[in-house]
Amino acid sequence: MKAPRFAYEKPQSLDAAIRLLADGGDGAKLIAGGQSLGPILNFRLAQPELLIDIRTLPELRTVRDEGDAVFLGAGTTHAAIEDGRVCDPTRGLLSAVARTIAYRAVRNRGTLGGSLAHADPAADWVNLMALLDAEIVARGPSGERRLHAAAFVRGPLTTDLAADEIITGVSVRKLSGRARWGQYKFNRKPGEFAEAIGGFVHDPELGMARALVGAIGDAPYVVADAMRLDEPAMHDAVSRAGFADGTYEHQIHFAALKRATAQARGA
Amino acid sequence: MTLSLSVNGTPVEAQVEPRTSLADALREHLMLTGTNVGCEHGVCGACTVLIDGAPARSCITLAVACDGADVRTIEGLDEDPVATALREAFAAEHALQCGYCTPGMLVTARDIVLRLPDAGEPRVREELAGNLCRCTGYVGIVRAILRVLAERKTAG
Numbered sequence A: 001m002k003a004p005r006f007a008y009e010k011p012q013s014l015d016a017a018i019r020l021l022a023d024g025g026d027g028a029k030l031i032a033g034g035q036s037l038g039p040i041l042n043f044r045l046a047q048p049e050l051l052i053d054i055r056t057l058p059e060l061r062t063v064r065d066e067g068d069a070v071f072l073g074a075g076t077t078h079a080a081i082e083d084g085r086v087c088d089p090t091r092g093l094l095s096a097v098a099r100t101i102a103y104r105a106v107r108n109r110g111t112l113g114g115s116l117a118h119a120d121p122a123a124d125w126v127n128l129m130a131l132l133d134a135e136i137v138a139r140g141p142s143g144e145r146r147l148h149a150a151a152f153v154r155g156p157l158t159t160d161l162a163a164d165e166i167i168t169g170v171s172v173r174k175l176s177g178r179a180r181w182g183q184y185k186f187n188r189k190p191g192e193f194a195e196a197i198g199g200f201v202h203d204p205e206l207g208m209a210r211a212l213v214g215a216i217g218d219a220p221y222v223v224a225d226a227m228r229l230d231e232p233a234m235h236d237a238v239s240r241a242g243f244a245d246g247t248y249e250h251q252i253h254f255a256a257l258k259r260a261t262a263q264a265r266g267a
Numbered sequence B: 001m002t003l004s005l006s007v008n009g010t011p012v013e014a015q016v017e018p019r020t021s022l023a024d025a026l027r028e029h030l031m032l033t034g035t036n037v038g039c040e041h042g043v044c045g046a047c048t049v050l051i052d053g054a055p056a057r058s059c060i061t062l063a064v065a066c067d068g069a070d071v072r073t074i075e076g077l078d079e080d081p082v083a084t085a086l087r088e089a090f091a092a093e094h095a096l097q098c099g100y101c102t103p104g105m106l107v108t109a110r111d112i113v114l115r116l117p118d119a120g121e122p123r124v125r126e127e128l129a130g131n132l133c134r135c136t137g138y139v140g141i142v143r144a145i146l147r148v149l150a151e152r153k154t155a156g
Ligand SMILES: Cc1cc2nc3c(=O)[nH]c(=O)nc-3n(C[C@H](O)[C@H](O)[C@H](O)COP(=O)(O)OP(=O)(O)OC[C@H]3O[C@@H](n4cnc5c(N)ncnc54)[C@H](O)[C@@H]3O)c2cc1C
Pocket: A029, A030, A031, A032, A033, A034, A035, A036, A037, A038, A039, A054, A074, A100, A101, A102, A103, A106, A109, A110, A111, A112, A113, A114, A115, A116, A117, A118, A122, A123, A124, A125, A165, A166, A167, A168, A191, A192, A193, A194, B041, B042, B043
């Protein structure tokens, strides 16, 4: 189908975009890469009055070293992360996950910020940023806020973001040379949204051991103290994430977590 | 809105509504019907074109978002050496039947050849996951791409 009619603005600065968004009220919507919004508009699931194009805003394209973390601008594309064109503070995890998102033609335009704001429970960044305990940086008329990625998603397609706030980027902690990670995505075909995501990160220098049961139809389920995560504990985590023992969903989420953990532990 | 961009190396202007997709602007305003439209939600790959040198879905990219961009469609790849080698390989390997997927397939194939010169069959298949072909069963397409990759390796 074809998109409904709407007006279109391309502000030249982040402040101008925030003003347009605040003034536009319920009818205004941001567009970045358009790789989630494009299909939604074509299906007419959303009928905004005004689209505010933030894809090329320089403020959202910055990548900077914050000392113990790296700030990745919201406008960073999946492909830029895949190619290592921007710094990867996780020593390869971001880039490995980026390659599994959609298809190259989608990754060339889809952005980190758009993916997080859209908050599909099966989206790869939504789950990975929760695993990494990253901070999402948002700016609105009353200033800047930093939100924990693990608490950012409230539920399917619902986040903590206010209607007049824009995600400016994500602050991802630098993993040390001793860090080990693993991530496993179940899908029927490369590039599709996940049926299950398992994740595990252990960094002794940061005192960090976290596990993820992801793509659960809701906000990601994170085990914040996963130092001694053995198989029974993994089984338990998947049950606590909301899947009844013995179901197909329990099995694939358990398998994803087990594979991620094995990858991290070099097994 | 007035859209100005470069299409296949020529500066063009078109009057489009903000809701017009790049695919519709190309096909219906600029009469470049080589770009095909299938699913209109980013899944099938038929509409894949190059925007500033990188493959993108023209069905879920707004034309107005391409103001000032350099767009290249299948019509603009006639002289391109990689696309030429791919066209020959597609013919030799029976990599098309109805041809609906072929323009998008060639844009993706060209990207694979240029970006991943060392790709083997599993990687080529992974990269092709975003371009659906309802006719060929992919075997010929994969062979054609592998053939061009091999030719370029021996040519150095
Ligand atoms: C065929 C296909 C397959 C896909 N497969 C996957 C997959 O396997 N895994 C996956 O994770 N994703 C997948 N995606 C989604 C893709 O990753 C999108 O690129 C991404 O979800 C949205 O990013 P965008 O920049 O295109 O955002 P847009 O589509 O432009 O916007 C999405 C939403 O976010 C809002 N928004 C955008 N930027 C900001 C910002 N900075 N601050 C606040 N709000 C903002 C918009 O208002 C809109 O509501 C797929 C998409 C397609 C078309």
